[in-house]
Structures are given as structure tokens and as C-alpha cells.
Amino acid sequence: QVQVVESGGGLVQAGGSLRLSCAASGSMFSMNVMGWYRQAPGKQRELVATITSEGTTNYRDSMKGRFTISRDNAKNTVYLQMNSLKPEDTAVYYCRVQHSVDLRYYWGQGTQVTVSS
Numbered sequence: 001q002v003q004v005v006e007s008g009g010g011l012v013q014a015g016g017s018l019r020l021s022c023a024a025s026g027s028m029f030s031m032n033v034m035g036w037y038r039q040a041p042g043k044q045r046e047l048v049a050t051i052t053s054e055g056t057t058n059y060r061d062s063m064k065g066r067f068t069i070s071r072d073n074a075k076n077t078v079y080l081q082m083n084s085l086k087p088e089d090t091a092v093y094y095c096r097v098q099h100s101v102d103l104r105y106y107w108g109q110g111t112q113v114t115v116s117s
Helices: none
Strands: 003-007 010-013 018-025 031-039 046-051 057-059 067-072 077-082 091-099 105-107 111-116
Touching (some): 018 031, 057 067
Parallel strands (some): 010 111
Antiparallel strands (some): 003 018, 031 046, 031 091, 046 057, 067 077
């Protein structure tokens, strides 16, 4: 069973930066696509960014240029560097990973990011 744990959330002022981390453990196998999603109060969960095991990235348009996703395959860890944060970036950020063998998706419990104006 894969466990997914996010960290790095917190409270930051507008214009500030945060770096989120997500570690997948409990499997001797690697992960395929790893990604970040977010859900603001009263809104649906939405894609932030994804990255394949080869390093191909995909971003939601509104995050391009401000957020950077990266990963460490040896550690089954994915990161999200968030710069120039805005109050509308306030949300719970979730990590999702895809197991490379059973192809199932696993979610973390989420980490709160709050951007004050």
C-alpha cells in the first residue's frame, strides 16, 4: 500500500514563496506521473501541475511562470515551488501519484496554503 504525505504548506503574504514536498512510500517500485492539485473552499479540485518519470511537465495556465514542479525519482518525491503567490492561490494542495506497476492513483491528505493580502 502506497502512502502519500505532503508537507510544506503554511501562511505566507502575497508575493511570497512556498515549497511543497510530497513523498510516496510503501512500495519498492517507482511512480509514473506525480502531480499537484488544489481545492479552494466551495470550489472543485483542480490540476496545478504534473510531471512524468521522464521529467515532462504540464501546468495549469494560471500557474505557468510562477510555479515549478520537479521530482526526485530515487526518493519517489515531488516538489512544487510556488513564487509570487496571490490570495487566490489559497487552497488545500493535494499530491497524487500513479504507481508504475498496478497503475493505481494514490492521494495524499493535503496541505493547507494560505496567502494573505
